[in-house]
Amino acid sequence: MSEVTIRSPLLAAGAILFSVALLIMGNGLQVMLLPIRGGIEGFSAFQVGMLGSGYFLGFVLGCAFSPLFIIRAGHIRTFAALVSIASAAALGYPLAVDPLIWVLLRMITGFCLAGLYLVVESWLNDKATNETRGTLISTYVTVNFTVITLGQMMVTLVQPDSFVLFSIASVLVSLAAVPIVMTRSSQPPPITIVRFRPRHMFRLSPTGTVAIFLIGVATGSFWSLGPTYANAASSSVRDAALFMSAAVLGGALLQWPAGKISDHIDRRIVMIGLASISGLFGVVILLLPHVTWLWLALGVVFGAGLLPSYAIAASHVFDFADRSEYVEISAGLLLLNGLGSTVGPLLTSLSIELFGPAGMFITNAVVMLALIGFVAVRLSRREGLPEAEKENFDLGTAGAVSVVGDEEAVQLSDLVVQDPAA
Known part of the structure; x- marks a missing residue:
């Protein structure tokens, strides 16, 4: 494959990736700002946890309903509308400092972000061929990791008790609409809607699903x-x-190496290794004295254990799936992960109420132990796939993104429907 062939989809997707960068930067700033500002305003740990759960509940609802908006209005109009709503929500926090209102605003933001991601990922998949999809989606994931870090660091620009940071977040989200609305690139074909079969997904891979x-x-x-x-x-x-x-940064650095290692050994062993790193080093962070450089180094290792885990678990599920099931499984895994993300902040906030800030890593350790225990039991009950029968690790499939634009998978799937009433 020539270098020009690889670069072409990246160049064609430039406007889309730039929109993504602005969108995620604005959301990254809010992810960092809201818990800190909530603490300044006297919110309890449980109320801050509700903000996170509200966001992910909205995200799950967005995954379910935003395809209907895209079918009705098209990709560009849907993107513009959702960006406008998300931008307005960012300005609502300083105007109404109340935990319940903030939870509602986070739900709205989560709903909008789910739809925006769906538009973007459909567009990216449409620009890619089966040969270049991995490169394009890997670039997309890299952009995600990079700009969310930039967004988080923006919280240091101004005191978090001011209106300014919320305004910056709103401006970034608003500007995300410009490259998409002004693009000369053709819109993707109509969005696909899939029927979910959670029981089938569990039967396919209990380890990956749990x-x-x-x-x-x-x-x-x-x-x-x-x-x-x-x-x-x-x-x-x-x-x-x-x-x-x-x-x-730790999660970004280990994402690809962990995936490639899992191509050569049982992915379940890699999952156990990552969970062990995350659980152990979270506890180490609590036990060691707070020295800034050491604390940050341990943060890198903690993230390296936690953040690549989704792609490894998803790859394990795809190893047992037919190509015709990729659309359904991709959507199902995103939904299941979103449900877990809705429950997690509530559990962790209760732990923080009991144990103080250390409760975050205590809950993480318990969850990682549960994961290690379940995977270990499954290792004793089911043989791992031989290396030759595995799908090669590919962020284009295993990343936390949609494959609704994967034309081959769509055409093969008997679960895809174009009519939302079907």
Whole structure:
């Protein structure tokens, strides 16, 4: 394959990736800002946890209903409408400082982000061929990791008790509409809607299905309450942002190596290894004295254990699936992970109420132990696939993204319907 062939879809998707960068940067700033500002306003740990659960509940609902909007109005109009709503929501927080209102605003934001991601990922898949999809989606995932870190660090620009940071978040989200609305690129074909078969997914891979839910519990807790812990532990907004960014960096660095290792050994063993790293180093963070450079280094290792886990678990499920099932499984795994992410912040916030900020890592350790235990039991009951029978690790399939635009998978699937009433 020539270099030009590989670059072409990247160039064609440039406007889309730029929109994604602005969108996720604005959301990353809110992910960091809201728990810290909530603490300043006197919100309890449970109320801050509800903000995270509200976001992920909205995200799950968005996954279910936003395809209907895309079918009705098209990709560009849906994107513009959802961006406008998400931008307005970002300005609502300082105007109405109330936990219940903030939860509602986070639900609205989650709903909008689910639809926006669906539009973007459909568009990216449409621009890619089967040969270049992996490269394009890997670039998309890399952009995600990079710009969410930039968004988190923006919390250090101004004091978090001011209106300014919310305004910056709103501006970034609003600007995300410009590259999409002004693009000369053709819209993707009509969105596909799939029927979910959760029982079938569990029968296909009990390990991967349960792991995806538990990973959602852990990652949802990290995104929702990590800033609360980091700010309390360091008493510094700057250090809290650095800690969260260090964890994201760790996840980005280990994502691809962990996937490639799992191509050559049982992916379940890799899952156990990652869960062990996440659980163990979370506890180590609590036990060692707070020295900033050491704390950040441990954050890198903690993130390296936690954040790549989704792709490994998803790859394990896809190893047992037919190509015709990829659309259904991709959507089902995202939904299941979102449900776990909805539950996680509530459980972790209760733990924080009991044990203080350390409760975040205590809950994470318990969830990781549950994951390790379940996977170990499954290892004793089912032989791993030989290396030759595995699908090669591919973020284009295993990443937390949709494959609704994968033309071959769509055409093969008997679960895809174009008519929402079907």
